[in-house]
Amino acid sequence: MRPLTFSDDKENEQKWVPGGARSAPDAFREFVGRHRAEDNATFCIEDEENEEALLLMYDAGTICRIKGAQDSRVEYRLVTNGGDYRSQVANFVRGGSAALDRSGPWLPDVASLDRARLRFEFDGSVLRRTHPRELRRRLEILTVIDGHEPTTVDGVTHFGFGNGGGDTVNAWFTADGRGLVTTFDHTSALNFYEDPQAQADLYDGVPADLLAMVKDAPETETTLEVGGLVAAGGIFTFSGPCAMSEGLVARLQESRLDLGETGVGWLLEGLLSLEDFTPAAVAEEVAWWSDEDIEKGFAAAPREQPAPFDQETVDRLCKIWADSGYNDRWDVHYVFFDGDTVEDAGEARDELLALVRTLGLERVDAPPGAPTGEVWVRTDPRIDAELERWS
Structure with missing residues (x-):
């Protein structure tokens, strides 16, 4: 342990030395409690001896770690829950800046932090929370309501609808669930119909397929x-x-725009958020289709019959989930081998991948930065029913 200094934006300061009645995290928490106010929400804990500091910006949902008194290196962390402040302070007190490495990611600049914040905000959106299976079902109905039929070319099915005023939703999905959804709001600052390069830039980062x-x-x-x-x-x-x-994240960040500029909220998410997706609910949500067209679209919707599962195969998959997995916060994905590398997961991972293929489940790419052994699979109601016995 080494001496530390607590401070805030109002020039309040307190020294802490080892051996006192209060631990450093407790003393810092009390310091924040005494001085935090609406106009005072940034606090610092500094290790002058090692030229390191941790800056907590409570009103901005951000933590910075600073290394070096001159030509300081500053890195940023997006705070997604209140406990993160406490855990980062405890880690810093215990081992300095190096002790924070394992709890990354730490971002190199404010622009990267802003992009991370946009991604986090999107992670709570209706589109992110909607299971792709239900998304495709609704898109198929909405396409027919709009007077079209979903068309499949080379294994890719296209869905699309519009409001009759030049604003549209389009989607393309393969049979195994890989897909792309686009929205076009002709009044938006993201309308690059006359700027091909800016339009191409929005597609940056989209997988080649x-x-x-x-x-x-x-x-x-x-x-x-x-x-x-x-x-x-x-x-x-x-x-x-x-x-x-x-590309979209970068444009939103650079232009200081929010997700609403994409039109996804009023064009699509209102229809996805309907708890009861019925003709009456759709007619109440949007005004650009007639009641007759809406009824026809629902009447034409196919009735899917779930394929039966082999019970032994399902049980083997459920056991792997019980041993190593969990559901993501929206129950859209099963996450197997949480935190494992491929080596950690071993042969059980190979077995799981074979089971996923046998059961016809939709495996997806793990998020960027996930450990190499993690396997993400979209949830299935038939598996969900079985997992209740294993949880």
Whole structure:
């Protein structure tokens, strides 16, 4: 342990030395409790001897770690829950800046922090919370309501609808669930119909197989072509958990725009948030379709019959989940071998992948930065029913 200094934006300061009645984390928490106010929400804990500091910005949901008194290196961390402040203070007190490495990611600049914040905010969106299975079901109905039929070319099915005023939703999905959803709001600052390069930049980071879905795509009643790509202000990938394209995140951050600028809220999420997805609910949500068209769209919806599972195969998968897995916070994915590398997971991972294929479940890419052994699989109601016996 070494001496530490606590301070805030109002020039309050307190020294802490080892051996006192209060531990450093407790003393710092009391210091914050005494001085925090609406106009005083940034606090620092400094190790002058090692030229390190931890800066906690409670009103900005941010923690900074600072190394070096001159030419300081500053890194940023997005706070996603209140306990993060306490744990980072405890880690810093115990081992300094180096003790914070294992609890990353630490971001190199404010721009990266802003992009992380946008991704985190999107992670709570209706689109992210909606299971792709239900998304595809609703898109199929909405496509028919809009007067079209879903079309499948080379294993990729296109869905699309619009409001009759030039604003559209389009989606492309493969049979195994990989897909891309785009929105186009013609009044948005993200309308790059006359700027092909800016439109192409929005697609940055989209996996090649998904990007191919919108490259030189046949023009339909719901799509426009810009420089060989489908015009879109909102671009959302379904190669792993639903995410905004890197190009979209960068544009929102650089232009100080929010997710609402994509039009996804009023064009799509209102229809996804309907708890009872019925003709009456759709008619009440949007005004651009007639009651007759809505009824026809629902009447034409296919009735899927779930395929039976082999019980022994299901039990083997459930056991692996019980031993190593959990459901993500929206119950959209099973996450197996949480925190494991491929080596850690071993042969059990190979067995799991074979079971996923046998059961016809949809495996997706793990999120960026996930350990190499993690396996993400979209949830299935038939498996969910079985897992109740294993949880």
